[in-house]
Amino acid sequence: MPSPPAFSSAQKARRDLGARLGELRRDAGLTGRALARLCAWHEAKVSRIENGKTSPSADDIRAWAQHCGAAEQTADLIASMEAIEGMFVEWRRMERTGLKRAQQSVLPLWERTRNFRTYSPWIVPGAVQTVSYTRAVLRSFMERRGLPDDVEEAVKVRSDRLRLLHEGDHRFAVLLEESVLRTVIGDSEIMAAQLGHLIAVGDLPSVSLGIIPMGIPRNSIWPVEDFWIFDDQVVNVELISGFLTITQPSEIAMYASAFGRLSEQAVYGAPARRLITAAIDALE
Numbered sequence: 017m018p019s020p021p022a023f024s025s026a027q028k029a030r031r032d033l034g035a036r037l038g039e040l041r042r043d044a045g046l047t048g049r050a051l052a053r054l055c056a057w058h059e060a061k062v063s064r065i066e067n068g069k070t071s072p073s074a075d076d077i078r079a080w081a082q083h084c085g086a087a088e089q090t091a092d093l094i095a096s097m098e099a100i101e102g103m104f105v106e107w108r109r110m111e112r113t114g115l116k117r118a119q120q121s122v123l124p125l126w127e128r129t130r131n132f133r134t135y136s137p138w139i140v141p142g143a144v145q146t147v148s149y150t151r152a153v154l155r156s157f158m159e160r161r162g163l164p165d166d167v168e169e170a171v172k173v174r175s176d177r178l179r180l181l182h183e184g185d186h187r188f189a190v191l192l193e194e195s196v197l198r199t200v201i202g203d204s205e206i207m208a209a210q211l212g213h214l215i216a217v218g219d220l221p222s223v224s225l226g227i228i229p230m231g232i233p234r235n236s237i238w239p240v241e242d243f244w245i246f247d248d249q250v251v252n253v254e255l256i257s258g259f260l261t262i263t264q265p266s267e268i269a270m271y272a273s274a275f276g277r278l279s280e281q282a283v284y285g286a287p288a289r290r291l292i293t294a295a296i297d298a299l300e
Contacts, residue, residue, distance in 0.1 A: 028264070029100045031068030037080055037093070038066040044084040054083040072097060114163055115154050115170035119177075125246055126177055130184075133245040133275050135191040139201060140210055141244075142174055143181065143188050144217045144225070149210040150174050152202030181222055188223045191278050193239055194230045197295035204299045211296045215289055226282030227291045237277040245271055 041051050041062070048062035055061075055076075064070035065080075072080070074094050081090040134141045139153060154167050154174075180186045197214075200207045218225035242254045251262040251271045262268060283291065 027068060029096075030071060033072075033093070033096050033100060034066040034068045036096075037072070037077075040081065040084040040086045040089070041066075044086070046084065051080070051083060055079045071100070074098075114166035115158060116166045116173055119170045119173040122252075123173070123177065125250065126180060129186070129246040129249075131187050131189075131247050133189045133191075133272075134243070135240070135275060135278055136196060136242045137193045137239040138196065138242055139199065140192065140196060140214065141190060141242075143178065144190055144214060144223070145174075145178075146206075146210050146213045147171060147175055148206045149201055149213075152206055156201075181217065181220060186222055189226075189275075189279075190223065191226045191228065191275065191282055193228050194291055194295075197227070197292055198298065200299070208296055208299050211292050211299075214292050218288065224284070225288055226279055226284050227288040228278060228282045229291060232281060234281070236281070237274060240274060240278075243271055245275060248272065 041048065046054075048066070049059045052059040052062045061070065065072050065076070074097065077093045077097060078090055081087050081093060132143065134143065140149060142150065145153070151167060151171050154170050157163070158165060158167055181188065197211060201210070214225065217223050244252045245268070246252070248268060249263070251268050253260040253262065262271070282288075
């Protein structure tokens with residue numbers, strides 16, 4: 017099974033908006049060239065917007081609606097455009113004032129979610145991190161992206177969020193590739209403590225911890241991008257360049273299916289603890 021298309025939600029929404037604008041143009045009896053001339057644009061711009069290859073600006077939409085005799089639809093069209101822009105947020109935009117803001121931005125979603133599913137091929141997910149591991153991860157982000165140093169404030173925000181492991185009826189299903197256990201974040205001491213913490217949280221009634229062993233056949237599904245599923249309502253995908261939010265039911269279902277297939281390849285309980293213990297021993 018191929019990995020879920022990381023950008024398809026935003027792309028589809030952009031194409032849908034373009035198709036809607038194209039309908040307005042045709043209803044107005046305008047060719048693409050004629051509309052471009054009225055808006056003082058290059059003639060290729062209309063085609064690129066209608067095919068979802070270029071995102072229109074708010075001013076573009078205002079001009080389009082005005083010349084197509086659909087000025088009353090301007091506000092709705094701009095709202096659709098803004099929603100599309102919100103699907104994919106570049107890290108540099110989210111974190112331009114520091115890491116604390118980025119951590120705070122997801123708090124409302126975490127607070128209202130009851131069933132969390134998370135898969136990571138890279139690092140231990142935030143929900144089951146130690147404070148020291150979180151600090152090492154966030155400091156690495158800060159240095160690599162040239163951000164303001166508010167690491168300690170960001171660590172506190174994320175640490176406060178971990179109370180959900182012990183409160184209410186929140187449930188966390190965590191899947192890790194075994195390679196995550198072997199990737200040293202911070203230093204060996206920090207990593208050993210983090211691995212020990214995984215063993216401890218794996219025993220919590222609110223947590224299901226699965227490890228996908230290295231060396232097993234991966235014919236049904238191979239490692240994919242880091243993602244979170246929140247109550248079958250939202251999927252967040254963490255990419256190198258930014259943060260993708262998916263709300264389209266069909267694509268959420270794809271990630272849920274991927275999670276299910278990954279879960280089938282994982283080991284739990286004592287076998288998972290043996291993999292973690294082996295990773296701890298390898299640090300010595």
